[in-house]
Amino acid sequence: MARDYAEMEAKWQKAWADNRLNEAERDDGKPKFMIIFAYPGITGFLHVGHLRGYTYADALGRYKRMTGYNVMFPVGTHGTGNGCISLANKIARKDEKTVDYLVRNGCPESMLEELGEPMKVVEYFNEVYQNDYWRRFGFLADFRRFTCTLYPDYAKFIEWQFTKLKEKDLLIQKPYYAPACPSCGPVAVDPSETDLSKGGLAETQEYTLLKFWCESKQFFLVAATLRPETVYGQVCFWARPDMDYAIVSVNGEKWVVAPEAAEKLKLQFDGVEDAGTIPGKDLIGLMCRAPMLHKEIPVFPADFVDPAIGTGLVTSVPSDAPADWDSLEKAKANPDLVDVYGISQDVIDAVQPISIISIKGYGDFPAKDIMDRMKIADMKDPAKVKEAMEEAKKTVYKDGYHMGRMKDVCGDFAGLSVNEAKDKMRQAMVDSGEAVIFRDLNMEVVCRCGKTVHIRRIDDQWFIKYGDEQLTADTKKHARDMFLQPPEFYDNVQGTLDWYRERACVRLGKWLGTKFPFDDKWTIEAISDSTLYPIYYTISLYANTKQIEADQMKPEFFDYVILEEGNVDEVSASTGIPAELLDKIKADVHYWYPLDINLGGKEHMTVHFPVFLMNHRAILPDDMQPKGILVNWYVTGKNKDKISKSKGGAQPIPGAVADYGADAMRLYYANVASMFVDVEWDEDLVFNYKQRLERIVSTVEELIASEEDAPAGSIDMWLLSRFNTHLDEIRSSMEKYDLRQMTLTVYFDMAADMRWYERRGGKNKATIMKALRIWINSMMPVTPHIAEELWAMAGFEGLVASAQLPECDPAAVSAVAEYGENYLQSVISDVNEIRKMVDGDVTKTVLYTAPGWKNAIYKDAVAMAEEGTLGIPELTKKCMADPELKKNGKAVSDFAKKTAIDLKRTNLATAKALAEMDEKAFLVSAKDFISAETGITVDVAGADDENLYDPANKARVATPGRPAIYLE
C-alpha cells in the first residue's frame, strides 16, 4: 500500500500545533510532569543515533499526557565551547571535507557563505535541530520555550547561577595545568578530537625532572623520568650527540634541555630564559652528579633519545629499563666512546647495572629478564624489535609497580613497595631541590588551527568545589532517594559523586559562552553552564516572547522567581518587570519544578548528571531537587563504534525519515532493545518495523471497513479480557518507563490477539470498536501519526494525542475466558505435534476429556490450594475419604500426588479457571474450528462416556486441562 507518510505526518503535526497540544501552560488543578533530554551540543548535523534518546523523551511525555498529566517537554541547544568556532572557521576557509559534509546533509550552497561566522552556525543548526529533527519526528515539545546557551537571556541565568555558587563558597582559584594551543588557548584532548586535528589519544603525564649537577660546566643536565623510584639504579646518562641542546636560566640556575623542552618549560615555570646552546656531542663524556644517589655518572651517547619527549635527556637505569639495558650494552661495545669522545676505559668499565627492585618472578635485572624471555635478541625485523621493546617496557613497569619491592641499596626507601616508594621518593627529591614536577603530553598533539599543543600552567584558574564534603554528602543522599535508571547507575553515581574534586569551570581564549561574572577575561566552560538549566525552561518563554528583556533579568529577578527571596515591589522597581508578571513567573517556576525526568545518553553518567545533581543541591531548596534520571545507550555503527558525526557514516536524518516514516523509526527506537544496551544501526531492521506498522494499519483498516456484524460470544469476552489485561500491563511497564515492554504489548501481543480473534471468527462490531479504542490509544505515545490517522478513521472523537487512556475494566477481565483460548491453542498444538510423528495420513481425531473423578480431585485440590492447606497427604486423605473415589484406589492416590505437586507450581488463577471450565462443552463448541485448523475430522468424547470408542486405550491418560488424543 502506497502511503505518503510525509504528507500524513505533516497533517497531524499541524493539527497538534493548531490545537497547541505541545504548549505547556500551568494548570494548578492538574498534576504536572516535566521531562527534558540533555540538550545536544551544536556540533553539526546529528545522526539517526541521537534520535533514540530524544524519541524516548517524547514518548514518555506523551504517555504522561494520556494518563492525566500536564506535561512540559522543552528543548534547547548547547553552543558553548569552541565547536561552532572551529566549524565556522573550516567553512570560512572552504575546507573541502567540511563543505562536502554540509552539502551532503542538505545544507543549501547559498548558506555556505554565511556560515563562516560562528553565531550563524549556531542559528543555522538551531533551526535544523528543531525543524528537521524534532518537529519532523512529531515531538510534542514546547518550542516556544526553546533556549540556547548562547542567548543573552540564558547568559543572565548563568551569571546568576555563578553568583549563587560564589555566595556559597563553592568557587575557588588555584593554579592549573592544561593542554593549550598557543593561539586558541586551552583545548580538550580527548579521543573525539573535537578541538584537535591530531593526538586525541594523548595523555598528560607527570614527569619528574631530575637535575644532574655538572661541576665542570657549572650547569645542570635535566632528565625527565616517569619512574623516580629507580634513581638508585642510575649508572649513566644519555644525550644525543647529533643535535644542539638549549641552555636556559631558571631562577639563576642553568639547565640543559632539548630546545623543544625549553619552550615547554617556559609555559610551566616562571623566570625561564634562554641562555645559549650547546652541541650534544660536547655533553658526551661529561661527569654529572645523580640526584638522590649522589654519585658521579658519565654521559654516554644514545640515538634512541627523542628531543620531543620529556627534556630530550635521559637518565639510565639498565636494571629496570629494557631500552637502557640494551643501549648500555651497545654503548660499551662502541669504540667511539674511547676513540671519539675520549672516555677512559676505567670509567666505562665502572658502569655496571645496579639491582634495585625485587619482583616476584624476576631476577636481579628485570629489564634483562624480560628481554630474554621475549627473545628480543633473536629478532631481525627492526619494527618488530621496536614493538617488542615497547611491550617489554610496559610489562616490566607494570609488574614492578604492582609486585616490586625496593631493595636494600635504596637507602631510606628500602623495603617499600614500588608504588609507595614512587611518591615518597619523588617528594623527597622535590623537597631537596633535586627535582621538579613537569607535565607533558605523551604524543604530539596538534590543535585544529594547526599549532602544536603543550601543557601550560594557568594561574588563578577558577574551580567549582565539587569536592565540598557537605555538598557531596547531601547530593549523595538525594541520589539515593530519587529514581535513577539503569540500576547500576544508581549504584555508581554514589562513587562518582565521591570522586569529584574541584573542576575548572572557566576558560581563557576564544570560546563561545557566558562571561565569568567576576572577571570577564574568563569564559564559563561548556559543562559548567549546563547543570542547572532545566529550570530555565520555566522562564525562557517570557524572554522568548519579549515579555521580559535580558537586561531586566538581574540577580534579584532570579532570586525572587526561583528562590522566592526578596520583595516583589522592590524587584519590580529595580528590574522594571511588573509585579504581576514576576508573580506569574514565580508561580510557573514552582508549578513545574522539580524536574521529573532528565534523560540523556550514557556519556553523561560521569560528567553531566553528577554535576547536574550537585548544582541543584547546592543552589535550590529541598522541594526543587530533580526526581529522576534516565540513561539511554547508543545506536552504534556496524563496527560497534558510536556513529561518528564527523566521520559521516550514517544516513542523514531527513533521508531516513523519508524512507521509513517517523513512526517506524520511533517504534524501532522504542522496541529494538532495552534502553540500556547499545544497538547496531541496521536499516533492514528499521524496514521490518515499517512493515509491521503497515500490517497493523491494514488490520485496523479492514476491521473498520468490515460491514459484518455478529453476536458477541465467548471469543468476544476473550478479546476484551485480553485488551483490558494489556491496559494494566501497559501501565505497569510505563510505571518503570519501560517503553520496550510497552511496545511489545501494543505492537506484538495486541496485534496477535486481534489476529486470533479474527481467526476464531470474531465479528462483533461493538467488541471491535471497544478493542480499537484501547489499541489505537495505546499506540499514541510511540507511533502518534499513525495512531492519529487510525483514530480518525475509526471515527473516535477529537485527537488521540489529547485522548486519555482508558482504565482497565476489571469486570471485563476473565481468567476463564482467557484460559479457554490457551487451552484450545495447546490442544491444536498437541494434535499437530502428534500428527507429525505418525506415519501416513491422519483423517480423524478423537479428543477425550478427563473422567469425572479426576475433575473432582482437581476441584478439591484447587479449593485446598486457595485455603493454603494443599499438600500431598492432605489431598490423598481427602480423596480416600470419598467412597466413590476410593474404588479407584492406586490411580486416585497417584493422581492426587501429581495434582498436588503440579498445583504448587502453577498459577492459582489459571488453575481456578480450569476447575470451573466444562472442557467437554468447550471442545464441542470449538470442534469445527479445530477441524478447520488441522484439516481433520474431530470427535469429542468424555472418558466416562458409555460405549466409548477408544481403540488405542488413550482415554485413561486424559487429565483436567489435558485431553487425551487419539489419531487415526
Added chain:
RNA sequence: GCGGAAGUAGUCGAGUUGGCCAAAGACGCAGGACUUAAGAUCCUGUCCUUAGCGGUUCAUGGGUUCGAAUCCCUUCUUCCGCACCA
C-alpha cells in the same frame, strides 16, 4: 592499574526479588496456504529424542539449594568510564 558491566538458541535480544523456563519477541531458515506484482500477507516448524513422554542446555569449572539462566566462588572472553570532553 583502578572502578563498573556483561557473556542466553543461526543472529539480535527478553528473562537475573531462585521454582509456572527448552527459555518471550523479532530476524534468519524450512514447509505449507494464497498466489504467481511485492524486501507482501497468513499458517506451521526450527536443541536431541519422541504419539503430545523424556533427555541435555543458558561462556567455563566447581558450590549453595528439594529446586538455578537467575545466588556464591574459579577460569576465559568482551565492553565501558577514569576528569576538564558534550
